[in-house]
Amino acid sequence: MIQIINPTRLTRQLFFKDLINYLDQQDDVILRQIKAQFPDQPVDKLMEEYIKAGFILRENKRYTLNLPFLESADRVELDQEVFVREDSAVYQELKAKVFQTELRNTTNAAILIEETDFERHAQTLSNYFYKVKHQYPLTEEQEKLYAILGDVNPEYALKYMTSFLLKFLKKEEVQQKRRDIFVDSLEVLGYIRKNDEGKYELAVDLDKERLMFIKQ
Template sequence: MIKVYHPSKLTRSRFFQDLIQYLDQHSDVTLRQIKKEFATVSTVDRSLDRFIQAGYIRRQDRRYTNAFSCLTSLEDLILDQEIFVETTSPVFEELSRATFRVATSNSTNKVIIEEEVDALRERLTLSSYFYKLSKQLPLSEEQEVLYQLLGDVNQDYAMKYMTTFLLKFARKERVIQRRTDIFVQALEILGFIKEIDAQTYCLTMDLDKENLLFAKW
């Protein structure tokens, strides 16, 4: 099976996803066969033209094949690049373990949050949460927990309140938060802080006070 990670609006369509599996499993495929297989799709011709124009599907001698290349190596892998990968290939397991260090800044202050982010953007990190929201991609089960709290929150708005709270740890080891605050709760869900006593929190990140760099690995 071919999986597509970080898909574009075009490649995350259901027809595209089903079509590439069909073309991967069949050879010498004609338009008539495609229309028969996807009889419920009313836009076959128009969609095929778009896939061909974008370079995902090849039409040659009235036969259709996949035109993209599946990932075979993690060398030169770039975070958030569109990836086609065979789930049975050795590189698929390697891909699921690949990570990148990602820094998230904000427009309110100089705080930078640095995290280890998995290449597939499935684990719960602040960076991946905002990435999925911005691209309107489905959230993983882990990320859904944060979504239940914050919803489709504006990144700048959320970062303003989360970083303002984190800044308090540059001055003291323990911070008291008496009233309920969803952004403080979010920091706890992300594993950035920990409640050590009633309404009292400590930082669980590495902190470079000089550069206001908060890191979580």
């Protein structure tokens, strides 16, 4: 099975995913075979788009894959589009890589430092904002966050989240009497936790000089 990570408008189409996996298992495929395999799709129109983009080759009325498969995970950058086979060694290398992200805002100087895998499965705020923005599927854990935040404006959310976190510069414990979706989200994300007295404690590292909240 071919995985497409960080797909574009074109490569995220369900037909494209089905087509490339079909072509990957077949030889000497002609257009009539593709139409028979996908009778409900506007094959002619979509095939021209894929050929124009360079993902499919057409030679002597035969169609083959021309995908830029990832050959090495050494220089891959977070969020770049990647084509990779699930059973390949390079896919295992890719899944093992760890990337660091930063979230800043215009309200204050606080910085949220988080670590993530390439596919952004990790439960981080950066991953949540990224997936919601691009309408990528959320993990089960990220769905819990969506139930609280929804499609919130990142700048708006960061304003309130960081303002709450900055209270820990002067206090070891912070009390929150009223229910607050941004405080709830920080708890779900693992930035804070409730103690036995019902007050919140910081659950991540804090660099007070640089105002960095470091979630590892």
